[in-house]
Amino acid sequence: MAATEAPSNEQVYKVPLKVLVDRSLNKVVFAEARKDFVDVLLSFLALPLGTIARLVAMESNIPPVKLGSLSSLYESVSNLEEEHLWTPTCKEMLLHPRSSMESYYQHLKLNIDDTQPTKYFLCENLECSRKYGESLLSIFNNQRCSCGKLMNRIVYPENITLENGFVNETATFIICDDLSVLPNVLVTSLNLLEKLGIKDMDAIEEQTVDISKREVVDLLKLSLISKSPLTDFIFEKKPRVDDLNPTNESWFEKGEESSDEGRRIVVRALVKKSNKKFMFAGAEEDFADFLFSFLTLPLGGVLHMLEGNSSLGCIDELHKSISELSPDRCLRSQRLKEELANPKCALQFAFSGQILPIVEVSLPVYYCHTFTDGKINNLVVSTSTRPIYYGYDRSIQLKILDRKSSIVDLRIGKGFAKGPSTFMVTDDLVVSPMSAISAVSYLRSQVPLSDLEERVISVGVKEGLAILKASLNSTSALSNVLQQFTKITELEN
Ligand SMILES: [Zn+2]
Known part of the structure; x- marks a missing residue:
């Protein structure tokens, strides 16, 4: 999925971004930004994960990025025949999910979300x-x-x-290397210099870079894979793709495994006995819907559910900075501040079988x-x-x-996958219609049959959140979660 280059005669809108860099350390100290840039940075939080998977797969100044298993999930939906979904609209909804906050950013000149805004018929x-x-x-x-x-x-x-973005017209901001957004006050910048241990003031210089949509896509990619996106961006360093699985176990241990209350989804998984690796699951439409729904979840809502432990680049820092921004001087209202810290799904994108708290x-x-x-x-x-x-x-x-x-069925709140039917789900969340033949050939190439066993996995909120998190970080999302929740998988049949 390569992005088409903008035609050369098209006027490319650019916003200058002032950056303070340390030449001796090859590091960004901080950037100073106005509304144009900060609005688009904050819009990242309103983008649904499906939109993010699509945008980071595009060519920009940085090569396409794959995000955990989310990218393969997205691909599998685009390969899915429409007959496996309730209507053709469902497929369009998953591949081009709307944002509940589209009216805030859709007319921004640097807006990178190419999803068609809501129309009424x-x-x-x-x-x-x-x-x-x-x-x-x-x-x-x-x-x-x-x-x-x-x-x-x-x-x-x-x-x-249409709302005019997220931040006040005249406000200015300091953007840290990790994309935290701070109000632009003198003491903040001095504190940052001190915190970074900058002694050699002669090495510090000011630089201005032009930001167009292409650079915004660079920053979106870097915010998800790098701990120092601005430095990587300015010095064109190869982003350090942090080891893909820094799973924060302590976060899951905070609570008990899901109690029996609430809805649970049951999945039958084939697991390799020798190393507990997940091979694939045969799942009904409720589990397929659960995975599909990831694409419709706004990034900010996901970060809220994961309580700042997404382990994704430094996007948690951007999300956290919302709480520090004043709803009077910086953001446009208290209501907007709350919405941006925990954006909801767009209208008609949620469904009644959702086990996640969104x-x-x-x-x-x-x-x-x-x-x-x-x-x-x-x-x-x-x-x-x-x-x-x-x-x-x-x-x-x-x-x-x-x-x-459709005329025949007006039941509200149905999911996306058409049932009753069975889907095959792989470790990297590729969802496809179950076929015994492809299942057997897939297994034959991977594992001797004697090394296989069936496990019944029961997915509640806690396990659901773990799968969501693993989908962002790991290309073995389900193995990853199975290893964390050994107890639940002991519930054999
Ligand atoms: Zn009519």
Whole structure:
């Protein structure tokens, strides 16, 4: 998946970034940044993991990066036939997941998220929107209305506002080498010089680099794999890909293994007896859905669930700095600060079978108002009702159409994978439809049959979070988790 180069005649938007470097140590001391740059840096936290997997696989000044097992999970979804998912929309949702915070960053000039922003659709049959009772509103194109026609009449609801980024217009910031964002006050910069032990002030010089989208993608990659992204970026050092599995065991030991309360997903795994290596699992659609849902989770929400222990480059530092930024002087509001520290899933991206503690945003109630002007039927969608004496002949409440629904099935909150069916899941989270033949050939090449045993794994919240974390750090995500939770896997059949 190579990125297409911007055509040479296209004006590339650039933001200058002032950086203080130590020439003797070849190290960035800190950078000083304004709104343009800080907004896009903070937008990383709002990006769903699927978007991140797609962006880091692109060519920028740095070669494509693979992220643990997340990249292979993403690939496997793109290879999956649509018939294994409820609707074609499901596949699009997983490969181009929306962000619940898209309105904050979609118009930023350095925005790197190429996902189409949410659009709103009504039934192509105008009469359907004029019906008494309830009409439908869809946030995906070409869904089926309950009348059987397509929902393809695009509408632009009133009172939808695009927000101007995350930070205040006039605020300036200090960005540390690990991408922590600090308010720009003199004492902070002096403290940093002291903390870094900089004695030779003559070696310190100021440098300005131009940041375009290409450089933003570089920084996204580095934030996930490097402990010193700015230094690596400025001095074009090869990013140190830290040993991929610095699993922080103590974090998992903090609590008991999941209790029996709450939903659990049962997976039958084939494990190599000799080294406890996970070979593959035969799983029902609930486990496939659980893994697919990783792609829809916003990075900030994931870092919140992992409580600052993602072990991913230094992205936890960026996330932590939100809590230190003032909601008056730096960020645009307290509400925004809370949202950014723990972004939710976008509307209709969560599902009822989710075992992880993350929810989706809710949408305001929309109304459709219709009126006739001469012979032309007009229609307005807004969040408020309108009195009929304004000339509107009708105001009706719109119900959001579930993205995976069809005429025959309006059950809300279903997952992505179509069931009942069985999927094969490999250690690096490649999900494919189960086939006995491919299972046997896969095993034959890997392990003598006598060295195999079946384990039943029961996945609750704790195990689920461990799999999520391992998906970011390890290409043997499930072996990794099996080794941490030896007890649960002893529950043979
Ligand atoms: Zn209709």
